[in-house]
Amino acid sequence: MPYIPHSNEDRKAMLAAIGVRSIEDLFEDVPAHVRFPELDLPSALSEMEVRWELETLAGANFTTVDGPCFLGAGAYRHFVPAVVDAVLRRGEFYTAYTPYQPEISQGTLQAIFEYQTMICALTRMEVSNASHYDGATATAEAVITAVNVHRLKRRRVVVSPFVHPEYRAVVRTYTQGMGLTIVGENDGLQDSNGLVGLLDDDTACLIVQYPDFLGRFEDLSGLAEAAHVVGALLIVVADPIALGLLKPPGEFGADIVVGEGQGMGAGLNFGGPYLGFFATRKKYVRKMAGRLVGQTVDAEGERGFVLTLSTREQHIRRGRATSNICTNQGLVVLAAAVYMAALGKTGLHQVAELCYHKAHYARQRIAEISGFSVIDDKPFFKEFVVRCPRPVREINDYLLDEWGIIGGYDLGRDYPHLKGHMLLCVTEMNPRGEIDALVEALGEMNNDQ
């Protein structure tokens, strides 16, 4: 549709209708000296000069392309095959906004349908929705879904302190005003066993992370059983890459599996856009947040795709909607779909195995450095906790300034008892040389002391 601006005649007619002579007169209530102030701006630059200036500014950044990175904590550097961008950047996908008459966009619907199918296979759940903004919002939507499954009668939410701290904050933000009581976070629990004692018959759901924020994983079937005994839902926040190797939450009896899908085909992207995936059991589909794409046949018997369910969304249910965000991450969904399809089951398993083995090599080497020690209480995937001889911030500054290495996450920011502990992340993107360089750097820092 072309953009047709008002003509001078249109403007004159409108001004006459409201009894004003000129557009400037509309601003006469604004004091004259601030109405059209002189702006102290430098003179205009040419395109070439602007480019130089921006490139110089960008060059001042130290990015994950410039050196080894061992920072994870929710945003992960995994390899993105070229085929992802090749499909993603096709104009048909890249420029399209949410289709408000969805069935006209068969390609978009098919991509979402295939994404949903693969998410179900990965998590071993029965239904996946078309996605949410990110792992944090998907987690919050899962809580709201669980509360709705219990028809708003249960108001207690038990959350493990080892669910990502930012996800827990978003759950609180999303659910404020719903009258929920959120427990577990600040009870000084060291592991998931203590969570069972917090479950009661007012509990709508129990939320755990797999692997947890400290990188550890465990058999969740006991927690699932304990939740189900009191009629609560088990929500598992999972790392989809880990599911290439670990037993999927669906097999533990999880009721809702959510997580951050950024690791599958999306770069770090300066923190966004990311991708929240959400999968559940078929029996909860009517209470599920978000929308669902389905496959059907048209009047001529040809395969087609439709928006099967969006009945709980705001544009249909208004104030009674389960979810008040009626959008999905179309493009990042597509990236994840292409990523999963390109890697396949075997490829994803290989990525997960590489992460696992490299992380274990790194941890073993770091544990050998005097002054450093590792907490060895549970199996871990690609992240692990290191107790440091100096403040984490100091170590990170040293690594970056002296070695050009991006260090780990300072756990003292979120866990007072883990002050002086660093969360390190190793993925398939860290070749052995990088890990050895990190070990050497940490060893030398120690010697410098």
Add this chain to the structure above:
Amino acid sequence: MKLDPEARYAKTHEWARKDGDEIICGITDHAQESLSDVVYVELPEVGDAFPKGEAFGVVESVKAASDVYMPVGGEITIVNEALEDTPELVNQDPYGEGWMIRFAPSDPAEFDALMDSEAYEAFVAEEEG
């Protein structure tokens, strides 16, 4: 538009019929026709209590998802579980097999205040304009 002469009617298009001390309730033929094919009915749990006019469930059709309201306040004693697998009963037989809930009224006078079938017919005609 079919009507049940035995039933009383609410302005929100539910019908209510006395059965002993209790009341059976569903949506009217006019309501099911306006909604078109019903694909899902969400019903309350036995023991839930609602005042008159409060939503007790949701009827989802291919066109919309709409709340259904208590024509009379009361406590649910039975729900029509057949609707879980065969929601189309609401379209096929709205006053019979498509019933939704049965409840013990908290104030039987509320029933007497509902419209009879003639008044409801006139109300629908007026609403349709």
